[in-house]
Structure formats: structure tokens, C-alpha cells
Amino acid sequence: MDSPKKVAFYTLGCKLNFSETSTIARSFENEGFDRVDFSEKADIYVINTCSVTENADKRFKTIVKQAQKANPKAFVAAVGCYAQLKPHELADVDGVDLVLGATEKFKITDYINDLSKNDFGEVHSCEIEEADFYVGSYSLGDRTRAFLKVQDGCDYKCTYCTIPLARGISRSDTLENVLKNASDISQQGIKEIVLTGVNIGDYGKGEFGNKKHEHTFFELVQALDEVEGIERLRISSIEPNLLRDEIIEFVSRSRTFVPHFHIPLQSGSNDVLKLMRRRYMRELYVERVGRIRELMPDACIGVDVIVGFPGETDDRFLETYNFLNQLDVSYLHVFTYSERDNTPAAEMKDVVSQKVRNKRSKMLRGLSVKKRRAFYESQIGTTRTVLFEGENKLGYIHGFTENYVKVKAPWNPEWVNTLQEVILSGIDADGLVRFKTIQEVSV
Template sequence: MKKVAFYTLGCKLNYSETSSIGRMFEQKGYQKVEFNETPDIFIINTCSVTENADKKCRKIVREAQKINADGYVAIIGCYAQLKPREISEIPGVDAVLGAAEKFRLVELIDTFEKTPLGQPAQVIASTIDHAIEYHTSYSLNDRTRTFLKVQDGCDYPCSYCTIPLARGKSRSDSIANIVNAAREIAARGVKEIVLTGVNIGDFGIQNGERKETFLDLVKALDEVQGILRFRISSIEPNLLTDDVIEFVARSKRFAHHFHIPLQSGSNTILGLMKRRYKRELYAERVAKIKSLMPECCIGVDVIVGHPGETQQLFEESYQFLNELDVSYLHVFTYSERENTAALSIRPVVAKNVRADRSKMLHILSEKKKRFFYEQQVDKQGLVLFEDEIQNGQMLGFTDNYVRVAVKYDPLLINETKAVRYDHINDAGLMEVTESEEEVLIHS
């Protein structure tokens, strides 16, 4: 029995796909092992979002060679689609598969041969317009939470982004298939499903035509028995409709937690980024959520240092974020990507300035998160505990994404418990006292 190991870089979507490809290998009789357990085959699923994609890929290939110099190394993922020839020149790489080919890896691997020393790897990568099929995927890394892919690709050509070039056009699974997948996941004892994709608010396009909507999807999933809660990973503000917000507010299973990309609080920069909304719409979305779900957690993606971002425009963005009633920021420092429109925009922001602005927003994020947690103290919530230990305590998340720490108890793993938020500890986690309710086991 040949052994295969996987390493995943990047987003939740990549994790869901790696997990599904791993199950394909297991079904073909391969033994799935950890990366350091001398596998015969190493599969590296890459990301292209940051400028370090090449550096990270090379490092993991080197580690694979140290573990098993005779091991076969295959590279898949976004970076593999964008730079297949470049990756094929990395010493130790044997095969590179593009977006349209990665789900055929288990069929093709038996025909692959170890690349002779000094020779480029085999490349099987079609142009991105061939990536038209949809492959249902979900992760099963632990019993508590699963990432379920519901959508792939993107039709939004933002000026800084290569994802449409790496994943192709927007396309989705059917609601029927996704509901079936959710039931399979529930049958494995998983309590929380995170819906993931490239642009999940654009859900519903099948074979180039819109057949269903994201609202249809959340309504159907809300009826799935056995899942404690669904969490929406990220959704564009222009696609987060009043209907979706209102449904989540009254739903049985959808978490009161939204992650909504903003990217900039300056309308000038939003225009240069080719985003499809202005900051006024974003503020309206936040206000609508908070009016219906005051305790709701709202996360924000923001990019600093995009070309054209003058000091005045950065300060405008910072002030907008400072005044928004949001709970935390995911801060990304702009990095140049080939074949993107942003490369032609001036002025270019110096890298040291980008770093300074990033630091300012990280500090702002910590303040936002602290304030959000302070608002929760003395309230009650339902925590789903995970098999994760930190400083002798086990951790879990509430419906509204408050991270809670309690004394370790193996009986609590993958169980829910009603608690009262007591205080915020030195690590920034919420410590709790037990409520009078017993442990709640979700059926």
C-alpha cells in the first residue's frame, strides 16, 4: 500500500479540496499519512494570494526531499495554474497540475514517473477557460468543524487579484448536492459547517446560467438535521442582501457572524480596485446587521498600500474603519501580482510605508476585538468545544465567534455547553463560568 501525504497552503477552500482529493486516494487504496511519515507521494496544494507563494512552495518541496528523497512530488492549486512552467523548474518537483486537472490526479498518478535529476517536471495544465467543471469538496480534518465548498471561481476582475486567472469563472454546486453533502458531514458527528468558496454570494451559477441563489441555499441548509450551526465564511457586501441578513437573524442554525470584505474605506481606492460598491453601502450592511443582531460578530478584510493610496486616502480609510461597528480586521499588505491591472496604477506605495500602515490597522483590529469581547462580558452563550488545548485549557467558539477558554475536560470535546462570560484573560480569550444548564448534546 503506497503512502500519500498532503500539505495545504492558503484558504479554507484549498483545505476543503485537499481533504476531498485525499479521500479519493484512500478510496483507490492509498494510505493517507502525515507529511513526516516517509510517504511515497507528496501532494502540495498551493496558494497565489501573497508574493511568498514561490518561496513557500520551494521550502515545502525541500522538506519533502529531506523526508524521502525518492518520494514523488506533485504540485496543485492556484500557484500551479498561474506559474506551471516556473514550478516545473523547482528541483524535486515531479508533476504540476492545473485547475482543470487537479481532481484527476488520482487517475493520472499511476502513469507519472519520477523526474530525472536536472530535468523539468511534467506539466499538465490547461488554460483557465478549461476549468469549467464543479467538484464537490469538504474537509474532515477534525470532528468539530468542516469547510464545505459551495462555489468556485470568480467573475469579479478586481485590479489587485489573480484568483479569476487561477480558478476561472464563477460556478456552483446544486443545492440538492450541497444538502446531501451536509447530511453526510452530519452523519460523521461534525457539529459546525463553514460555507466556503471564492465568491459565495454569487452562488447559483451552473453551466454558465444562474439556476439558484445564495438565499435559496441558506434556507435549505437551515433545515438540515444534525448540524448545530452553519457559518458563512466570507461574502461580498453588494451580494449580502437584506433578505439574507433577515433570514440569518431568525434562522435555526446560521451563526450570527459575518465576514465581509471591504478592502478600503476610501471610495477613491475602491474605484481603483474595481470593487463593485462604495463605502456607504458597506456601512449600510453593517448597520442592518447590528439593528437585527446587536451581538453579531462582523469581520472585515482590508488591503493596505494598494497603488494610488496616498497618505490622505489611507487616513480616510482608517477613519472609516475606526468608526465602523465591526469586531476585527483581517489586514493584507498589497503585493504586486503579474497580469493584474493594479500594476499600471500610480503612485506606487513604498514597501516600508505599506508595513507601517499594516501595523496601524493591526493595532486597530486588536482594539476592535477587545471592545467586542468587553461587550459580551456577563452575557451567556453556547460554546462548541474543540480538541485544542492552550496553556492547559481547552478552547471553543460561540455562535458569534467569541473564543472561549475553560479547564480541559475530554468529555467536552465536540460538545456544546451554555456558559456565562466572566472575564477576558491575558491571552485575549474569554474565560467563563458554567451556567446552571447541563452540557447540551446536539442531536
């Protein structure tokens, strides 16, 4: 008997991509493939691409070379956002055999009949208007948490963003299916589920361009809170205009939803927000942060921000810097603006030089370090519940509190995938938090 073929995966980009890679991997396993690590020798390497930043585009070639080094005869397939936007560019990369667009990626096993190398990359991609159906997915790779996809695509027209071109219109899973997937995940012994999608606050829009909301995101949150066996639920990222007061209020008294919000801002200048075609002004953002702080003073609040957007003058950047400096948030995800083909922003005037973009990015990253430190310091002395992860990192075990404080302790295999009540006691030189267990304190 022939031994099973081996398949390996590499994921670039967001939590949504990780959940989809897991689903694609399960389709291979159902066909009898053995999944191995990307660094190992495999018969097929599948690379799930991202196109949010220029850097992700460049990394693709490096990853293809990595696969070829592990096995020069392996079949290499590319899927994901970059594969939808620029399929022929990927197909031209030396070593790539197959490129699948947005509608084809979940049917990848149908395209892999012959594993011999192609002279040229074969492309199967659709017009993005055809991506009007929904494929549910969730990741089970990490024993402690799973990414559960509830929504895909986006109807927003932000001037810098290629995601509507790469993923199509906003569409959602059914409430019944999300609850079934959540229940399935909880039965695997996973303690935390992170809800993910492109624009999850827009949850409820059906398939085939049906814009009627069958259920709202608020109804989804309420229903998930009732699922047996789930210890923690986390909302990955939600637009400020869709993070309604009723959601914040529900999370504040929820059984399972944790006090952690990630809310994209993108700029603290209303002039730049208008150029970006965002659907709110900074005043609304202040309201949302204020409401969270009022109900959950210890909540962790993360912020996405883009620097160097066309028209971001020195004064407008300082507006953003000062706005964030004064805002009671916990950390920043800083993105340096990069031009993307077929977006209105790529044609805009008043382009910011790369040198200035990099300088501004460095300033905001420095502010983020300061913000995170201040947030961690505010938590010292509090009692928290930590979910510990499974990796032994240089003799330490790491975990996160419900409000997203990262802690560390000497490696203890008995703590893997368990929830432990602790008292946060100090911050180490590496910025992670030390703690004492309740038992240690009571002795």
C-alpha cells in the first residue's frame, strides 16, 4: 500500500485566514492526506495569502522558496486574498503550480488530481462578483483557542482597502450554523473562541447579495453566550460605528464574553477619516471608548491606526498622535500605509514620503509600548483568570488574562489549556506580567 500523501500549510495575514486554512486542511485530511509542518517534506504546500500590506506580497516569494527547499518536487498552491487580486502575478513566481481565487479555494482538493509539477502556474479565479456564497470555517490548531468565522466580505468603500475586491460582498453564516460550530469547538476541549470575519459587526447579511439582516450581531452575541461548554468568547475586531451601546452593555454583564475590544480607528484626524471614507468621525470613537470604560474600567482596548495616508500632513499626524496619547486605550496596531492597485487612495495627491511614513510609524509604535505598559501597571494587584497556552518558550509558559494581559511563569505542563485564578504581581524586563496563584497568597 502507498503511504498517505503529505500536505503542509502556511498562512499569511489575519485570524480569518487562519480559520480558513484550518477548514481547507480538514478537507485534505478527509481525502486521506497527512498534515505536516511547513518546514517538513511534503507532497503539497498550500500558501494562504494576504494582500493588506505590501510586505505580505513580498513574503510570498520567500515562502515558496522555503517549500521548494524542503522538497523541490513538491506541488505548490496559492490561495487567499492576493491569489484573488493578482492570480497571474503569483502564477508567474517560480515553483508555483496552482493559484485559486476566492470561490475556488475551498474546493482545492477537486483541483489536485495530478501532483506533477507544472511548467507554468495554473490559474482558476473568478470575477469577485461571483463570490456571493458563504463558507463557514474555524481553526482548531491551537488547543487553547479557536478562531470562528461568522462573516465574510465587506460592503464598505474605504479608499485604501482591497478587501472588497479580494473577498466580495458582505455575507454571513446562519445563526444555527455558528452555534453548531461553537458547540463542536467546545466539545474539543478548547476553552476560548475568537469571533472573526472581515466586518463582523455587519453580521446578518445573507448569501447571494441578500442585504436583509436575518439576525444582528447583537443577537449572535446573545445566542453564543448561551452555548454550553464555552469558557470564553472574544470579539476580534469591530468597527466603531457598529459597536453599539447594547453590545457593550451586554458584554459587561456576559457569562462568557471577555472585556477586550479591538476597534479600528485608522486616523485621529477627521480630515483624514473623510479622505479614507470611514463611516464615523473621531468624536464617535471617543464616545465608544468612554462607554466601555464606564461599564468595564479594566477592559483592554486595542486600536488599529494607519500612518502616512495621502493628505496626512504633519499637523494631521500630530492630531492623531495627540488624540491617541490622551485616549484611554491599551495598545495600538500600527500599519504603515502602502499603495494598493485599483484603490482610490493610490491615485490621490499629497503623497507622504516613505521616510516620513516610517518615522511616524516608529513614533506610534513607541506610544503603543507606553500605552501597553501603563495598562499592565494598572492591573497589578488585581485578581484575574489566565488561560495558559501549550508551548514551552525557553522554559516559560505564557497565557492571557480575560482582559488580555500577557503573563508568564516557569514551565508547568499541568497548566496547559487550563484556567487559573491569579493575582498579578509585577512586570518583568521583557514586559510580561508575573503573578502569584491564589494558593500561594493564602499560605
